Amino acid sequence: MRLAIVRLIVIFGTLLGASSFCAAQVQPAAVLPARDVLPARDVSLIDPDRTPSMPPSTPQGKDASVLHGTSVSDPYRWLENPDNPSVQKWIAVQNAHTEAVLAAMPDGKAMTARVQQLAITSATRSGPLLANGTLFYMQETPPQPQPQLMAQLWPNGKPRVLIDLNANGGNTAITDYWPSPRAHYLAYGTADGGSELTTIHVLDVATGKVLDDALPWAGGGTTPQALAWDADEKGFTYARFAPPQGNAEVRQFDATLVHHVLGEPTSNDTVVFGQGYSRVAEYRLLSSPGAKQLAVLTNVGDGGPAGVYLRDGTQWKKIIGDEANVRLAAWVGQRLFVASFADAPRGKLLAVDAQGAVSQVLGERDGAIQGVDPIANGFLVTRSWGPDWWVEQYDARAKFVRRLPLPEQGISVGSIAAEQGQNQALISYAGWTTPSRWAEYDARSGHLKAVFKVKPAGDYSNIDVQRIDGISTDGSHVPVTVISMRGITPNGKRPTILYGYGGFDIPIAPNFVGANLAWLERGGVLAYANIRGGNEFGEAWHAQGQMLHKQTVFDDFHTAAVALIDKQWTDRAHLGILGGSNGGLLMGASLVQHPGDYRAVVSMVGIYDVIRHETDFANGAYNVSEYGTVSDPAQFKATLAYSPLQNVQPHTAYPAVLMTTGANDPRVAPWQSRKFTAALQNSTTSDQPILLLTRVNAGHGIGAPFSQRVGNTAIMLTFFAQELGLDAK
Structure with a gap:
C-alpha cells in the first residue's frame, strides 16, 4: 500500500x-x-453584545439551482x-x-x-519498501514537523537519512517515493501547504545528491501519484496533469502517463498512455521484479473498479475490464496477481502471465482480500473480516501454508515489504493498544520476530x-x-x-x-x-x-x-x-x-x-x-x-x-x-x-x-x- x-x-x-x-x-x-x-x-x-457562544450571523442570497424541474434554494452560494x-x-x-x-x-x-x-513517543516508521536488498521507509521523531525518508541495507544495515524537508518548518511534505529496480536512484514527490499537488524529484542513493530533474504537476489531490522506473534506470513513466499554459493554474483533470528521461527537460516528456482515456482518470503503475514488465490499473474516478493493462513494447494491451471488479494487484514473480470481486464479494485471485493470459489462482475464501505480496516462491494474502485482520501464506501452487502468527484480534496489517525469492518479509502492524511495530517473517519456519517497536509515552x-x-x-x-x-x-x-x-x-x-x-x-x-x-x-x-x-x-x-x-x-x-x-x-x-x-x-x-x-x-x-x-x-x-x-x-x-x-x-x-x-x-x-x-x-x-x-x-x-x-x- x-x-x-x-x-x-x-x-x-x-x-x-x-x-x-x-x-x-x-x-x-x-x-x-x-x-x-x-x-x-x-x-x-x-456584535459586541454577543456572548462567546453566539455566532456571527450570515446574510442570505437568492441563488438557486434547478435540476430535473426541482428548484433547490442556495442562499449561501456567495460563500463559495x-x-x-x-x-x-x-x-x-x-x-x-x-x-x-x-x-x-x-x-x-x-x-x-x-x-x-x-504525543512524544519514540521515532515512528511507516511505508517500508524493499528494492534490491535496500529498505526504504519514512521515519518521524516527535516533535519533528515532517518524516524523513530513510534507507538501509536489509536486514542489518545502518539507517541513513536520504531526504529531510524539515528546514522550512514542515510546510513541504513528501507525498510518495519510488526506488529504481537496482536502488541506484529514488524518485520522490513533494507538495506544499497541504495542496498535495506534487513535484517529482530524483535522488542518487549512493551520493545523496538530488538531480536537476524536477517534474511538476505529477498528480496529487484529485488523482494519485504514480511512477514506474525503466529496467535500465535511465528514466521512468509517471502520472501528470496537462502542463498549464502561461501563468494559468494547472487543471487537475485529464491526467495521462508520460515518460521522462533523466537529465532531459520536462518539455520533452512524452505521453505514453491515457490520452483521452477519461477526464477523471486515475492510474496505479506496477512494475514486475527487475522492471521486466509494466502494468497499469486504471480507474474512472474514485471508488470504482479498475481496468488492467499490460505494456507490450511501446503499446498497451487491455487485459481485464471493469466487469471483473478489480480492486488491487501485485506482481508475484513475472505474473500479475489481480484481486477480482466479480461474483466473489470477498475476492478471488487471478493471474496474468507475460502473454496476457488470465487464469484463476485462488478462489474465494473466508475473509476479504486487502492485499497481496510476494514471498519466497509463493505469496502472502492480507485479509479482514470486520475489525479482525490476518495474513495467510501460500506456496507457488497456491496451496495454503499457514496463517501468520499475528495477534488474532485487535490489530490491523499495514505495509508488507517483500521480494520474490526472498524467504524474509517485513510485516508492519498496529493495534488499539499496540503502537506500530515491524516484524520479520520467515517463510520457511513460520517464525515472526519483532525488529522495530514504537515506544509509547503512556x-x-x-x-x-x-x-x-x-x-x-x-x-x-x-x-x-x-x-x-x-x-x-x-x-x-x-x-x-x-x-x-x-x-x-x-x-x-x-x-x-x-x-x-x-x-x-x-x-x-x-x-x-x-x-x-x-x-x-x-x-x-x-x-x-x-x-x-x-x-x-x-x-x-x-x-x-x-x-x-x-x-x-x-x-x-x-x-x-x-x-x-x-x-x-x-x-x-x-x-x-x-x-x-x-x-x-x-x-x-x-x-x-x-x-x-x-x-x-x-x-x-x-x-x-x-x-x-x-x-x-x-x-x-x-x-x-x-x-x-x-x-x-x-x-x-x-x-x-x-x-x-x-x-x-x-x-x-x-x-x-x-x-x-x-x-x-x-x-x-x-x-x-x-x-x-x-x-x-x-x-x-x-x-x-x-x-x-x-x-x-x-x-x-x-x-x-x-x-x-x-x-x-
Whole structure:
C-alpha cells in the first residue's frame, strides 16, 4: 500500500486511533498559532453584545439551482468564492469566534498538555519498501514537523537519512517515493501547504545528491501519484496533469502517463498512455521484479473498479475490464496477481502471465482480500473480516501454508515489504493498544520476530476492548468496537465519542489509540463503527453504501449510536460523533437526520452540499463513481434526500458542532464547510455552539506537519470534553 493512501487511511479511517494525529507544541488553551488562521481584520461584523457562544450571523442570497424541474434554494452560494473580500472577512470573523469559544473552555490547557505528553513517543516508521536488498521507509521523531525518508541495507544495515524537508518548518511534505529496480536512484514527490499537488524529484542513493530533474504537476489531490522506473534506470513513466499554459493554474483533470528521461527537460516528456482515456482518470503503475514488465490499473474516478493493462513494447494491451471488479494487484514473480470481486464479494485471485493470459489462482475464501505480496516462491494474502485482520501464506501452487502468527484480534496489517525469492518479509502492524511495530517473517519456519517497536509515552496496559453489534434497518449486523479503561463499566452516561467513515472502500481497522489515552484515562469511551461503504467485509459491504444506497451508511451509523445507548454505555446527552472527508458527509447527514440523538459533533473537511460538490469543484467529478451524479434523476432525488445542507431545518435545536477545513484542500472545497456552518448557525434554536475553524496553510490533512496534527487532536478532545461533560479530574 503506497504512502499517500496509507496516510489518507490513517487520517480519516482511524483518526481516534492514529498516533500520527497526536503531536506537540500547541498553544496552551488549544488555540491555533496565529499564522495558521486568518486574522480578524474587521471585527465590526461581531456584535459586541454577543456572548462567546453566539455566532456571527450570515446574510442570505437568492441563488438557486434547478435540476430535473426541482428548484433547490442556495442562499449561501456567495460563500463559495474565496477571493471575495466579504468571504475573506467572514472567514476571519468565524475564526475569531471559534478561537474565543475554544479559549473559554476551562479544560483546554490541561487536555492540550496531556496530549503533548502522550504525543512524544519514540521515532515512528511507516511505508517500508524493499528494492534490491535496500529498505526504504519514512521515519518521524516527535516533535519533528515532517518524516524523513530513510534507507538501509536489509536486514542489518545502518539507517541513513536520504531526504529531510524539515528546514522550512514542515510546510513541504513528501507525498510518495519510488526506488529504481537496482536502488541506484529514488524518485520522490513533494507538495506544499497541504495542496498535495506534487513535484517529482530524483535522488542518487549512493551520493545523496538530488538531480536537476524536477517534474511538476505529477498528480496529487484529485488523482494519485504514480511512477514506474525503466529496467535500465535511465528514466521512468509517471502520472501528470496537462502542463498549464502561461501563468494559468494547472487543471487537475485529464491526467495521462508520460515518460521522462533523466537529465532531459520536462518539455520533452512524452505521453505514453491515457490520452483521452477519461477526464477523471486515475492510474496505479506496477512494475514486475527487475522492471521486466509494466502494468497499469486504471480507474474512472474514485471508488470504482479498475481496468488492467499490460505494456507490450511501446503499446498497451487491455487485459481485464471493469466487469471483473478489480480492486488491487501485485506482481508475484513475472505474473500479475489481480484481486477480482466479480461474483466473489470477498475476492478471488487471478493471474496474468507475460502473454496476457488470465487464469484463476485462488478462489474465494473466508475473509476479504486487502492485499497481496510476494514471498519466497509463493505469496502472502492480507485479509479482514470486520475489525479482525490476518495474513495467510501460500506456496507457488497456491496451496495454503499457514496463517501468520499475528495477534488474532485487535490489530490491523499495514505495509508488507517483500521480494520474490526472498524467504524474509517485513510485516508492519498496529493495534488499539499496540503502537506500530515491524516484524520479520520467515517463510520457511513460520517464525515472526519483532525488529522495530514504537515506544509509547503512556501506559496502555489497562485499556479494555469490547465489541457490540447494532442491527441496521435491513437487519444487517454492524460491529462496534468499544474502548475504555478497565473498570469503566456501562452506567448509561459515559462521555463517548463514536467514529465512522463509510465510503470509498476504506475500512475502519484497529489502530493505536495514541494520545487519545487522554480521553480514556478520565473515564471517557471511544467507539468505532464498521459501517457499510468500507470494505472490511468485502466489496459487497462497500457497494451497499454507494450511490443510490448511500442512505444505508447513515442508517448503519445511527444503528451504532443506538447500540451504544441500548447497551448502557452512554445516552444522548453524553454522545459525540466524529468523522472527516467522506466521514464529514456522514457527520452532516447524521446531525440533520437525528439532531436530538447527539450532544456534540466534530466534522473535518467534510462534504455537505452534495448537490454542488460534483458540479462546481474539481474533485467532485472524481467522486461520481462513489456518490453517483445529480444529472441522473433518480440519483438526484436520492442525493437531495440526504445532502446535509439542503436538509438543515429552521427553528431546530442542533447539537454543538465544530467543523474544520483547510484553505488549500484539493479534495473537498472549503466552501462546503462555510455554507453548512452558516446554515446551521442561522437555523439552530439551541444555545450550543456551531463553530468553524479554517486553516489557511493547510489542505485535506495529507502531509500536515506534526504541530498541526496535535492541534487537531487537542482541539477535538477539548471540544468533546466540554460538551460531553468529561471528568476534569
